Amino acid sequence: MSSLTHKQEIPEGGYRTPDGRIIGGVLMDLKHITLRFGGVVAIKDISFDIREGEIRAIIGPNGAGKSSMLNVISGFYVPQEGEIWFRGQKRPPLKPYQVARQGVARTFQNIALFKGMTTLDNIMTGRVTKMKSNMLEQAIWWGKAEREESEHREKVEEIIDFLEIQAIRKTPVGRLPYGLQKRVELGRALAAEPDLLLLDEPMAGMNVEEKEDMSRFILDVNDEYGTTIALIEHDMGVVMDLSDRVVVMDYGKKIGDGTPDEVRNNQAVIDAYLGVVHE
């Protein structure tokens, strides 16, 4: 991979990672985001950017506002102050389904699958934004609707192959073990072929083996599909290994931003994690 890419020019705003991947320009730019719930300030004046093709981690102690940040990006919360720029354009306040149509997909901290549906149907549902046949065509089913269903099924089968979940294709997801449910949820997000993939604690509650599998999938998604990934994770080993750049939050404020090495040696970050005596 690196031998192929090392001759390429680095685009404006981009950089080269230590393993030789070329990171492109800014995909999403968050400027001075402030989010309040009544008197509680969940996010206080945070700015950072996510560049094309990178794996961006957001870390911080419990209650730091990481999930709120992800909810702001996916349109779930509308921040009181600040701007979100996506692909060089300022994003107006959007509903979550509109954000999804722009090419942002996500997974949830506590699995949010459609429990009554099979693995296949769950992942097929991930492609709603791409399916165009109207209700009348679907009611009759001959022609466009059936053709479209098969075309999308083919894409979904690719994802099923990629995530190695062929065996559970027709199992209702409610019956699956936790690790597999997480994987199906990743599949559902991938089905939308997103430009930006948000992962909210993709490895929470997993054992070492499952974590290794999931890390491999995240790296493969980034590598094979070129998907930009922003993830929240508590396992520091995983975060430092996977991510290109890390944002550190504490009490709704940004206390660090940079490569894993920079963050690891940042005094404010160490204080936040290990705790210091406040004078």
Add this chain to the structure above:
Amino acid sequence: MFYREAGDFKTSYVEDSQTFPIRLDRRGYYAIIFIAFAVIPFLINDYWANAVFVPFLIYSIAAIGLNILTGYAGQVSLGTGGFMAVGAFACYKLMTAFPEINIIFHILISGGITAAVGMAFGLPSLRIKGFYLAVATLAAQFFLVWLFNKVPWFYNYSASGQISAPERTVFGIAVTGPHTAAWAKYMISLVFVFVLAWVARNLTRGTVGRKWMAIRDMDIAAEIIGVNPLPAKLSAFAVSSFFVGIAGALFFAVYLGAAEVGEAFGPQKSFLVLFMIIIGGLGSIFGSFAGAAFMVLLPVLLKNVLVGGLGWPTDLAAQFEIMLVGALIIIFLIAEPHGIAQLWRITKEKLRLWPFPH
């Protein structure tokens, strides 16, 4: 032993997603269709048509309609009776105002009118869920019955407040009115059931159906992956009400012939159809048929056994029936919340392994 998919290989996604993937199922389905269309019409008499087949077929349409809304899209509705009344009165007004147009179109347009009314009453579902939505639809039920009682225009200013279906024909054969043959009533109901069940199956297996189920299972996640809840919920209300409206039109024009709104389309009808889908199976087309068959056949069976066989007084048998239905609903809710359809599925799973389960 004979019921299994071994050797029945699927070589395309179209084949893999067909309605009856197992060969024996498919043959059974064709056999039932053949018997329904080519055998029963020649054997049917008035008793079987009026007591069993016609009500079963018409309630199946209503049950499929409610199942789309409640079983697939997860929006509880207690307004089925009211929406059936909309279909019935729309059909009555169309039949009397445009007698030269074919009754088939009247019934379809009645469905369309009911769909519009259903969407209007479905608007609160964007804000409220669960019990609160159920109460809102119950309000629709009471309001609609009140409206059809109160405004004489709906029943053409008839002295009794009743509506009665004039004679209308399809291909020269009477399908409504007092001179309708049993087989004609049966056939028109069967054709509607066949087409509508096929449409329901198509809708529920495609994108629209997945959107509905996504909203039902987890509305937040559905929105995050790109389902706009407004059209998804309203389309469920529209399609459901279309089915229920057609059921109401058929119920009045073909089955009853004459109807008084409070009696024929009161709240007890809403509950009857809801019981059908609970006992039959939420989120299943087969379950809608099973539930309709169960709730239509049970009274007939009990009457024959208790009154005809054991010689009980009629009123005692009627009370016993109410108690039995109540008990069955409780038993189903506790033991098998997914109804007869799930029992059928489990039986099929077992059958696939029989007689060597290990």
